[in-house]
Amino acid sequence: MSAPGADHVLPLREGAVSGPPRGASIIAQIKKANIEYVLSVPDQHTSVGLLYPIAADRDLRLIRVCKEDECFGIAAGLTYGNIRSLILVQYTGFLYAANAIRGVPCEQKLPMCFMIGMLGKEPGVPATQSKKFGLRIIEPILDAMGIQHTSIETEDDVPKISGLIDAAWRESRPQAIILGGRPEAK
Numbered sequence: 001m002s003a004p005g006a007d008h009v010l011p012l013r014e015g016a017v018s019g020p021p022r023g024a025s026i027i028a029q030i031k032k033a034n035i036e037y038v039l040s041v042p043d044q045h046t047s048v049g050l051l052y053p054i055a056a057d058r059d060l061r062l063i064r065v066c067k068e069d070e071c072f073g074i075a076a077g078l079t080y081g082n083i084r085s086l087i088l089v090q091y092t093g094f095l096y097a098a099n100a101i102r103g104v105p106c107e108q109k110l111p112m113c114f115m116i117g118m119l120g121k122e123p124g125v126p127a128t129q130s131k132k133f134g135l136r137i138i139e140p141i142l143d144a145m146g147i148q149h150t151s152i153e154t155e156d157d158v159p160k161i162s163g164l165i166d167a168a169w170r171e172s173r174p175q176a177i178i179l180g181g182r183p184e185a186k
Contacts, residue, residue: 018155020181023049029161037085039063039071049183068093069100079110087114105174113165115177149176
């Protein structure tokens with residue numbers, strides 16, 4: 001039996017041949033979806049390809065927090081002001097912030113979007129089949145929470161991002177974007 005929202009999971013694209021996602025392409029999709037704020041703790045997986053360019057981008061405001069769960073309260077405030085934000089966390093931070101995610105975007109049905117970095121995920125291997133336990137459990141937890149999610153593994157997948165963010169706002173629900181490939185700084 002599928003968890004709520006599981007029927008809305010977009011699978012990895014079979015036979016995708018493009019390279020890793022490019023940070024510049026991800027940022028362009030974030031801007032296309034009218035994101036104004038990016039909330040994040042510093043991390044290894046996305047720093048060079050995403051966080052450094054976002055910090056230097058005049059169209060985006062980066063709010064650095066100490067702990068991942070802080071992102072969700074800040075994003076809620078921005079949401080109530082009709083301001084779009086994107087939360088950028090690692091899978092370990094997602095696990096740490098699970099209670100805040102349950103209490104804020106899930107129970108309040110807020111249009112929060114978060115990108116989950118999958119540090120150490122094996123290229124071409126679905127996260128649910130990873131050798132790392134922490135990576136394997138992310139999608140089942142998202143399913144159990146009823147959070148729709150999509151994997152971004154390659155540059156071919158990046159154009160999905162703006163539509164996913166727009167759908168979260170249109171339907172007033174949380175949306176997770178699983179960033180399986182490390183964004184390249186191109």
